[in-house]
Each structure stands twice: as structure tokens, then as C-alpha cells.
Amino acid sequence: MIQLQDLHKHYIVGKSEVPALSGIHLSIGKGEIFGVIGHSGAGKSTLIRCMNLLEQPTSGRVIVDGVDLTSLTARELQEKRRRIGMIFQHFNLLSSATVGENIAFPLQLARRPKADIERKVAELLKLVGLEQHRDKYPAQLSGGQKQRVGIARALANDPAVLLCDEATSALDPQTTNSILALLRDINRQLGITIVLITHEMHVIRSICDRVAVIDGGQIVETGPVADVFLRPQHPTTKEFVEQVADSMELQETVAHEKAVGDRTIVRITFLGEQTYQPVLFETMMETGASFNILQGTISRMKDTPYGQLVVELDGKKEQIVNTVTALRNRGLEVEVI
Ligand SMILES: Nc1ncnc2c1ncn2[C@@H]1O[C@H](COP(=O)(O)OP(=O)(O)OP(=O)(O)O)[C@@H](O)[C@H]1O
Secondary structure (H helix, E strand, C coil): EEHHHHHHEEEEEECCCEEEEEEEEEEECCCEEEEEECCCCCCHHHHHHCCCCCCCEEEEEECCCEEEEEHCHHHHHHHHHEEEEEEEEECCCCCCCCEEEHHHHHHHHHCCCHHHHHHHHHHHHHHCCHHCCCCHHHHHHHHHHHHHHHHHHHHCCCCEEEEEEECCCCEEEEHHHHHHHHHHHHHHHHCCEEEEECCCCCHHHHHHCEEEEEEEECCEEEEEEEHHHCCCCCCCHHHHHHHCCHHHHHHHHHHCCCCCCCCCEEEEEEEEEHHHHHHHHHHHHCCCCEEEEEEEEEEEEECCCEEEEEEEEEEEEHHHHHHHHHHHHCEEEEEEC
């Protein structure tokens, strides 16, 4: 659905060039939820704004649905952009227009008949759960409700792609989750390809199928979310994964246990059905080692359940080595920490 080929972008500031993107290659499939994660200044906003040419790349190609956007005339680009919706961190709503008018705006620009606009606005209000708020102004809404208006407006012209520029960064955790759930429903119901940028691994883990990690204007790692989560390669990816992995309490416990003596502490990650099976207990029965749970969590990676247990293994050296091998042979990720 979206291909970025050797994309470069630098900004001109005075007489100097500020590099923002350096040789980006990305391919995003139809119907995917694709996340791009990076620290501040890594180039995320520039990247997503290049996907609808809000930002003109310095060189490279941006192909959306088979069309190279960089080759279009201004008029053709305007037409094509109707098929690419976008939502923003600070919502960008018209403050002097009601919720209904904000959603109707792109339909009016597309010169749709009045009856069509009425019908579509009602449909979109229902989709985002704001039927009761049609005549309110943005100032009368909460952050989450404003973002719902932003989403409805972005969907007005039935786009094939929805770009989300830090769409939940201004929201509290609970509201973030409700907006992410809405995006996931929209992706399922309407089959829209969603690209989102964020600096929060939690967002990636909740709804994305694949993720790219951007650092210094380059993609340093990309892959299915579960792979990147379980086997992060690049130091920046590892940092992001740690954001959602270990609590301070765990780090303190591990440090304390290690200080007390020569302890083997492992982090075991379960994915999918294994999450609910007594794999650990069965393995210990085989090897004769025993374990002491230091921390455990069960969560979800989009639709896949996953669990992490941090345990201290106890037994003879050979039993411990056998246990780690046996767990790995059962397909579990085991990291000795
Ligand atoms: N309009 C601009 N003029 C000059 N430099 C810019 C401009 N916009 C971005 N930059 C620079 O380009 C680089 C990438 O910026 P970008 O905003 O894309 O990063 P980001 O990952 O989205 O960061 P943040 O999360 O802080 O928004 C940074 O060095 C930034 O200072």
C-alpha cells in the first residue's frame, strides 16, 4: 500500500542543511497497522508527513496505492490526498465550528451533495461514539473526544490510509487505550491501512502488526512486533522494549538477589497459547530444578496473549543448564539476567 524508496529529507536553516531522513526504505502492506517508533528528533514527524507529501522529500519516491506522489501535479496530489486521512497530536480542529461542521468540512471541500454530507456525518459520529455531541464546539470536549472528532474527520472521504502523528501523546493512559481500541476497530471494520508514529512502546505493543525503529533519520530495525519485542537487536530498540518490560521494583529485587549470592535469574517469555499452559512446572518436573517467582505479568501484543516470568532457578548447576535448554527447546524465549 505504501512504499518509501530511498527517501531523503533535509531542512534548510539559514545557509545550513539539517538532515532529518537519510535513505529510508519501507514497505507497508494493505490493511496493516504499522508503527514507527523513535526518540524526539529521530525524524518520525518528517517521515509521516512525507507519506502524504505535507513535507516534500529532498529525494526518493513515495508510492501510495501504486502511484508515485512525487510525480503528481498539485491538482492530482490534492485528489490523491483525499484517500489519505491524517490525525494529529493536538487534534487541529476548527475551534469556531461544531463537531458536526468539523467532520463535514472535508466533504464540503470535495463538493459532495448536501444530503450525502448529512448522511456521512451521522454515520461517522456513530462510528466514533459522538452522536450526542454533534452540536458542541471543540472547547466543550475532552481530549479523547476531540481526537474522536479528528478521526471522524480524517475518515470522511473514505481514505485507504490513515496516518496518525503522535495521536495519543496528549492523552492520559486510559483515554489513550480507548483511542487505540477505536483505531483497531476501524482497521478491522473498514480495512484501512494505519500508519502511526509514537515514542511509546506501549502504543506499538497494543495495536501494531509491524514496527520500524527510527534513529538519527534512519530505520535501524524493522519486523513483526512480537519479533522485535522478544529479540530486539539495536540498542535503541532495546531501550524502547525496556520501557514496557522491567519495573524499578524488579530491577531492585534482581540486584538484591544477585548481591546475596550466586543466583541464576532468568526472564522467560511466553507467547500465544503457551501463556496459559503449565510449561514451567512441567519442565522443572523433568529436570529436577526448582524455581522461585520474582515477578510475573500477562499482557497482550495486539491479539496475541503473552506473559513474562522472572524466576530464580534453584538446583545443581547441571539441572539449571538443562532447564534453560529445555525451556528454549519448547520454543520459549529465555534470557539469563
Ligand atoms: N521545519 C523544520 N526546520 C528545520 N529543521 C527541522 C524542521 N522540522 C524538523 N526539523 C529537524 O529535523 C529533525 C527531525 O525532526 P522530526 O520533527 O521529524 O523528529 P521527531 O522524531 O518527530 O521528533 P519529535 O518527537 O520531537 O516531534 C530534527 O533534527 C529537527 O530539529
